[in-house]
Amino acid sequence: MTFLTLLLQAAPADYTQFLFPVAIAAVVYFFMIRPQQKRSADTKKFRQALAKGARVVTIGGLHGLVIxxxxxxxxxxxxxxVKLRFDRSAIAREVGTKAADAAL
Structure with a gap:
């Protein structure tokens, strides 16, 4: 047999050995790494977009009004x-705004 025919016969088995690890890596990237990067980017945007009058909750659970x-x-x-100073990274989420609370 020639080298080419041996290579062609062995090729499908070689590709299937590498297909499973590549598939696992793709699943890990699309279901774990990519969503975490998106959440991180969204959180960064939120913290940069904070404005006066926003009602926020800190990572410690403290509710207050941004002044x-x-x-x-x-x-x-x-x-x-009672005013407390926090790093922007300590703000977890926004629960409403002063204008929205006044409308209620």
Missing amino acids: ELTEETVVVEVDRG
């Missing part, structure tokens, strides 16, 4: 006269 913003920090009023 002052700098590039790195956020001042949140948690009660009348």
Whole structure:
């Protein structure tokens, strides 16, 4: 037999050996890595788009109203006269705005 016929006969088995690891890598990327990157990008956009008057919750569960913003920090009023300064990364989510609360 020639080398070419031996190579052609062995080729399907060689490809199937590499197909499974490639498929596993694709599944891991599309179901684990890519969604995490999207969540991270969305969170970064949210934190950059914070504005005064937004009602927010910190990662520690503290609810308050944003009253002052700098590039790195956020001042949140948690009660009348009680103001706390947080890093922007400590803001977990927005629960509403002052305008939306006034409409209710």
